Amino acid sequence: xxxxxxxxxxxxxxxxxxxxxxxxxxxxxxxxxxxxxxxxxxxxxxxxxxxxxxxxxxxxxxxxxxxxxxxxxxxxxxxxxxxxxxxxxxxxxxxxxxxxxxxxxxxxxxxxxxxxxxxxxxxxxxxxxxxxxxxxxxxxxxxxxxxxxxxxxxxxxxxxxxxxxxxxxxxxxxxxxxxxxxxxxxxxxxxxxxxxxxxxxxxxxxxxxxxxxxxxxxxxxxxxxxxxxxxxxxxxxxxxxxxxxxxxxxxxxxxxxxxxxxxxxxxxxxxxxxxxxxxxxxxxxxxxxxxx
Numbered sequence: 001x002x003x004x005x006x007x008x009x010x011x012x013x014x015x016x017x018x019x020x021x022x023x024x025x026x027x028x029x030x031x032x033x034x035x036x037x038x039x040x041x042x043x044x045x046x047x048x049x050x051x052x053x054x055x056x057x058x059x060x061x062x063x064x065x066x067x068x069x070x071x072x073x074x075x076x077x078x079x080x081x082x083x084x085x086x087x088x089x090x091x092x093x094x095x096x097x098x099x100x101x102x103x104x105x106x107x108x109x110x111x112x113x114x115x116x117x118x119x120x121x122x123x124x125x126x127x128x129x130x131x132x133x134x135x136x137x138x139x140x141x142x143x144x145x146x147x148x149x150x151x152x153x154x155x156x157x158x159x160x161x162x163x164x165x166x167x168x169x170x171x172x173x174x175x176x177x178x179x180x181x182x183x184x185x186x187x188x189x190x191x192x193x194x195x196x197x198x199x200x201x202x203x204x205x206x207x208x209x210x211x212x213x214x215x216x217x218x219x220x221x222x223x224x225x226x227x228x229x230x231x232x233x234x235x236x237x238x239x240x241x242x243x244x245x246x247x248x249x250x251x252x253x254x255x256x257x258x259x260x261x262x263x264x265x266x267x268x269x270x271x272x273x274x275x276x277x278x279x280x281x282x283x284x285x286x287x288x289x290x291x292x
Contacts, residue, residue: 021066021075022053028073029054031127035153042072074124080283081259082117085252089243093117097127098207099178104199106184106210106238108217109245112278116210119180131180134187143191147179164194168201177206185216193230199237210238217242247277260286 025038029050034036039047045068052061053069075188087109095118098105109115114194123131130150138146148155149172155163171177179198181187198208210216220242223231250272256279257268267289275281 010131018058018066021073022056022069024073025050025053025069028124031124032152033127034152039152040154041149042069043149044068058186074120081182082121083252083256083259085114085248085255085279087113087115087245087252088118088217088246091115092122094243094245095119095122095178095180095209098209099126099176099228100207102204102207103175104203104208104237104239106212106216106220106242107245108212108214110247110277111213112280112281113247115245116182117279119182119211123180126178128174128177130178131182134181134183136186136188138187138191140194143187145196164197168198170204171202174206176207177205178209179275180211182208182211184210185212185219189228189230192234196230196233196237214242214244217244242254248279249277253277253279253282256282257286262286262289
């Protein structure tokens, strides 16, 4: 989650933060292709509001709106320093390969290894990349609404069939688009079957990457064993395997510690031993150590 505290008082520090948000917003607008598409990709934000932010007409923009925009464009004001771990480097290579060559793959990795972090950074740094953080409560309509919103497309009044057509039509128009379905194992079978439709209509024209923990691999193999509807088709389109990435190691954790102000070798060893290679745990431990 984004952690940002913007107050209404026009202090020097707040102006600096707002300028940082605006700079991040400009990059986001450029990546989306237009101000209207950027606004359409956000919830509760109009194109007029983005225009006011970019043009520094800030008087009527509330704290809540600043926080809302900041969260949705991925701006962070905290002091945490990210590090390009081995997982980050390996996963970024996969993402690049899938996008450039319009491949279809599934990648699994342990929770807390930086999978979502890496995917978000890649999406923020590259054009025509659309990332969905999947939820188990999504039905087909919600899935397509979230996808169209991420793409900056208006879906008002569309049926499920019309939304799917809009998704495919817009992806086909783009140069090497990439669709990332993060935590794809949370999708219900009904929504996961959309993957087959997307593959069939976008094969060779759009990269599609499913990411999850090893639960996705186990679920797919179980579905195959039980001969469940659609699972053979999904498994075949994924190349009959899920690519497993290695978890973070001690060297990665040491680099993260040093980048975030922990340089004592004993403290670093303590964090490594306690973290179980979970970067969320690493962050909490570093925070605790720095408060001592």
